Amino acid sequence: MQQYYLRRTAGILLPIFSLPGGWGMGSLGQPAYDFLQFLQAAGQHVWQILPVGPTGCANSPYQSPSAFAGSPDLIDMDLLIADGLLQKADCAALRWGRNQNRVDYALVQANHALLLQKAYAVWKARRPVPGCDTHRDEEFNAFLCRTKDWLEDYALYMVLKAENSGRDWQHWPEAQRTRRPEALARVQQEKSDELEYWRFVQYEFDRQWQLLRQKAAQCDVRIMGDMPIYVSADSADAWAGSDLFETDEKGFPTRVAGCPPDFFCADGQHWGNPLYAWPNHKKTGYAWWIRRMRAALRIFDLVRIDHFRGFDTYWAIPAEAKTARAGKWEKGPGLEIFEAMEHAIGPLPVVAEDLGESSDSVRQLLADSRFPGMKVLQFAFSGGENDFLPHNHMQNCVVYPGTHDNTTLADWLAHAPEPERSFANRYMPAAKGESPVRAIVRTALASPAKLAVIPLQDWLEEGAAARINTPGTVENNWCWRVGAGQCTPALARQIRDLSETYLRA
DSSP: OOOOOOOSEEEEEOOGGGOSSSSSSOOSSHHHHHHHHHHHHTTOOEEEOOOOSOOOGGGOTTSOSOSSOOOGGGSOHHHHHHTTSSOHHHHHTSOOOSOTTBOOHHHHHHHHHHHHHHHHHHHHHHSOOTTOOOHHHHHHHHHHHHTTTTHHHHHHHHHHHHHTTTOOGGGSOHHHHTTOHHHHHHHHHHTHHHHHHHHHHHHHHHHHHHHHHHHHHHTTOEEEEEEOSSOOSSSHHHHHTGGGBOBOTTSOBSEEEEEOSOSSOTTOEEEEEEOBOHHHHHHTTSHHHHHHHHHHHHHOSEEEETTGGGGTEEEEEETTOSSGGGOEEEEOOTHHHHHHHHHHHOSOOEEEOOOSSOOHHHHHHHHHHTOOEEEEGGGSOSSSOOTTSGGGOOSSEEEESOOTTSOOHHHHHHHSOHHHHHHHHHHSOOOTTOOHHHHHHHHHHHSSOSEEEEEHHHHHTOOGGGOOOOTTOOSSOSOBOOOTTOSOHHHHHHHHHHHHHTTOO
16 A cells, blocks of 8 residues: 655644633634744644534544534634624623633533524525525535535435434434335435535535635644444444344444453443444445545645554453453454555545554554554553553554543653553653642654644643543543643744754644
């Protein structure tokens, strides 16, 4: 496979929802534009984010009801106001939460649903009569044409989910669950306005995203997105393509995804996502995956594929099992899925999340794909030689102090086992006037790795409250937000100076 060129550079990891400003959470408008300006001032050329699809169970972006749709929660209300689709008073009249540093998802999602319905009503009233062309209508129709391979199924799924009081699709009436043509035709006829609303929401997300990506390019910043390997059991993808997943005749998963016990979780992780029926994907030439990668590369410059090792071997857990300990390893599609993507799309700008338990075959797949893997410094100091120690890093990798699944460096240094902290302090001693956290950040920037990505929390030296996610838990995740005024010009200069020192700015 061809290797995507990755220059020596640096970036910052920060989810969009964590941005300051906006209405209740970070968004695709001014909060994102301001952060791009900060990245430019700091000499950073990559902004790594988390998945931007609609969130699912426990507000997780890794349990989305769609592998293709954008999250309505990230749509910027101020851009809708500027476009005349909302009034500022519409937003100001709502309560958005008391804590500016935490996302209150229940409030934000309820408010967004209300405001997007208002915006849709205005947008619909503006639309021209049939047969009368305008630029706006041409743009909308072009969007529908471009997304027809997933948007109609997603809109149908969302309308039927509402009609069924939010129940998982496996519990819908049989005609809807099995997608009988007469049942779908009835929805298209009787619920045409609701279907058009969901098309409008995705259209607005796409419009705002493309503007954001243009601004990122102007700032010489590439956006690294995140592609979860699995989809949610309760998703438009599983409903519309049930033959692509290991499910029974009612659509329930027979085996589910997760990972075995590891340094994250003693019982392993039981994710509950349906496993792929890989022989059926192979029969189609991996057409669904090709469509998915194409859609991702329309919005991202680089794509981090989560749980890369699942393409080599994956942990298959009986659906009825209580923990992941009952799982076993199964063989994945291997290199041929990426060869199929490359044949259809061209060189793939992919970063492989190859963390967790590894094997010779996983390492061989990474080498054969020529994708850069990941090195995490928090995993380097548990004793003895390992690939995470900076002196073992290769150029074709991405180095992190920690990821969104780790705690912050400040918290790690305070609570890691004493032998790990002692080893880390000996290996990465702080210079005079330098904090231990900044010493680890500096070590990451000094790595041979072509790309160094630092979570913003570690530049800010935040504690445990700034952790994004604790694997194996469902409480208090995906909520942290940067405080207003924390991304200062002084911090940007510090980041630029240190990045320039290691030839990354």
